[in-house]
Structures are given as structure tokens and as C-alpha cells.
Amino acid sequence: MTYVRKTRIDNFVCPACGEVIRQVIAVDGVVKGWCPTAKKKIEVAVEPVKEPIVNPVNNVPLSYLADLNQKREKVLQDMVSAKEDGDIKENTAFLEAREQLTILDYKIIMEEERLRKSKQNK
Numbered sequence: 001m002t003y004v005r006k007t008r009i010d011n012f013v014c015p016a017c018g019e020v021i022r023q024v025i026a027v028d029g030v031v032k033g034w035c036p037t038a039k040k041k042i043e044v045a046v047e048p049v050k051e052p053i054v055n056p057v058n059n060v061p062l063s064y065l066a067d068l069n070q071k072r073e074k075v076l077q078d079m080v081s082a083k084e085d086g087d088i089k090e091n092t093a094f095l096e097a098r099e100q101l102t103i104l105d106y107k108i109i110m111e112e113e114r115l116r117k118s119k120q121n122k
Contacts, residue, residue: 005029009046016040065111072104 005028012024012031016038024031031044075097082094 007046014038014042015044016042065108065115068104068108068111072101072108075100075104 007026007029009024009026009031010022012021013019014021014035014037016035019035019037024033026046029046031042031046033042034040035042079094079097079101082088082091082097085091085093088094
């Protein structure tokens with residue numbers, strides 16, 4: 001029995017024309033296809049993507065908290081720029097950013113609690 005490994009690749013750059021293709025599938029590490037812009041066949045070997053380091057306890061990436069904090073900083077910047085637009089009662093961008101901030105704050109608290117508990121159990 002032969003196993004075929006398929007890998008999804010986002011934002012693939014066509015080597016023939018330089019156009020960015022939103023998503024392609026690599027079969028056994030090779031992207032094959034036809035470039036309509038360059039009008040030629042493409043066959044590119046791709047390196048396997050390294051998997052993120054995962055916590056063996058619950059399969060959550062170790063950088064999850066860092067990602068949440070980065071997202072929170074971006075949302076805070078969005079809130080500040082939306083607040084500068086004027087009346088915040090009718091400013092949907094500000095209200096959406098505030099809602100996202102609440103969700104992210106909750107996720108950060110839960111992740112910190114999970115990490116604290118896992119350190120106590122060691």
C-alpha cells in the first residue's frame with residue numbers, strides 16, 4: 001500500500017511568473033500544475049514546513065499566549081485609531097474592537113490560568 005502525503009501551502013509564489021497563488025496542494029513534497037500566465041508546466045519541490053513545538057499535555061502550541069498578546073496589541077491600536085474618529089457611541093469600528101479586546105482578555109486569562117496550573121502539577 002502506498003501512502004501519499006498532501007500538504008496545503010498558503011501564498012505560494014509561482015516560480016515561472018512570480019504571481020502569488022493563494023493556496024496550492026503539494027503531493028509528497030512536490031507542487032505540480034499549469035501556470036496560465038507563463039503558459040507552461042510547473043513542478044516545484046518544496047521543503048516540509050516545521051510543525052510548531054506543542055505542549056504534550058494538551059497539544060496547545062507553546063507560543064499561544066504570545067500570539068494572544070500580539071493580537072491584543074493590534075486590537076488596542078485599532079481601538080485607539082477608531083476612537084480618534086469621533087463619537088464612540090455610534091462608532092462600529094470602536095465597538096467591534098472593544099468586543100474583540102474583551103474576548104482576547106478572557107482567552108489570555110484562561111491561558112495564563114492553564115499554564116499556572118500545569119506548573120503547579122509538575
